[in-house]
Amino acid sequence: MKDYKLLTDGELFNLLKLDDRKAFAEIYERYKGPLYIHAFNKLRDKEEVRDVIQQLFSVLWIKRNEITLTANLSGYLYTAVRNRIFKIIAHQSIQSNYIVSIQQSIASTEAITDYTVRENQLKQIIDKEIQLLPEKMREVFLLSRKSYFSHKEISEKLGISEQTVSKQVTNALKILRTKLGLFGFLLFLMKF
Template sequence: MLTDNSVLGSETSILQQLIKGNQLAFKQIYDLHSESVYRLAFNVLKDVKSAEEIVQDTFLQVWNSREGIDCEGNIEAYLYVICRNKSFNKLKVMKRQQQLFTPLTDVNDHTGYVVDDSRSAKELHETLEKIIEKLPERQQLIFRLCRLEGFSHKEIADRLGISIQTVKNQMVSALRVVRSELQKLEKDLPLSLFYLFFFM
């Protein structure tokens, strides 16, 4: 059993130790990523207690399924998928889909369109995922961190070890794809959803 964080080394070696059941490696993964997992959960649920529960559930799943983790993979993206799925499942159970559309309030006030929260929540989730999954892996991660988790360009640059300009360039490319795809679907989507991404 390792007893010092410095011994764990790179993220790959940390994941290798985690797969073996090293609790120190698990704690290091938790310390590095629990804040961003919480932010994602809270952005979806808008509830502190529920977001905290999602964090615990997410890392519990990581521990329980550690033997299947790809030590060469992107642990942040892996955590994102688990947290996202758990958060949306929790949202359905809580019957609070309307909170997902808090950012759309002003748009709805000006357009006069009333969004069916239940239907739109499902459309938003499914449509965005299909579009985002068309992006290259790094662009997907940057887009999710920026648009879905609320990180600034500087925070993303620091987190990923890249320049702020690289983040901006990746976002420009990602938004071009997202907007283009949403334009194609404009007639089939709530107007507020279209405006949220086309004019952001």
């Protein structure tokens, strides 16, 4: 009976290609610890490292007849671990970028929603203040600002002088400026 511990990596690999399970077990025992430490130094996640090592040895057994060593077995195993680590890091980077993108999208959506809510609230306040204007002043003001009639058109429509229309609009703006404050009034002017 062979003592597999005394065999070289090359001899173990040749036996592995002949489907020798004991050779595979010896390769596993010989390299699982050093490969684990190597991977852990890069990933710092025990579960992730266990998965990497498990996958590496699973692929080694499954593809044992397809693998051709160009150097030595340890070089092949360390390179395979390194490549798996690179894939994990790349995947984590993609996930991280995706999460940041989603967070930015959510923040942007919240900002737009917040802006829309505030805009609607301000519009309601402005509409309420307009409704509180005296009846004739409100009518003149709405024709001027919402229907976009000129002072002359309002004068003709309501049968009052252009000077009265101008005075009513000016007075309405003064009242709204007082009630809405400077900031609200400036926003009001931008909307109308």
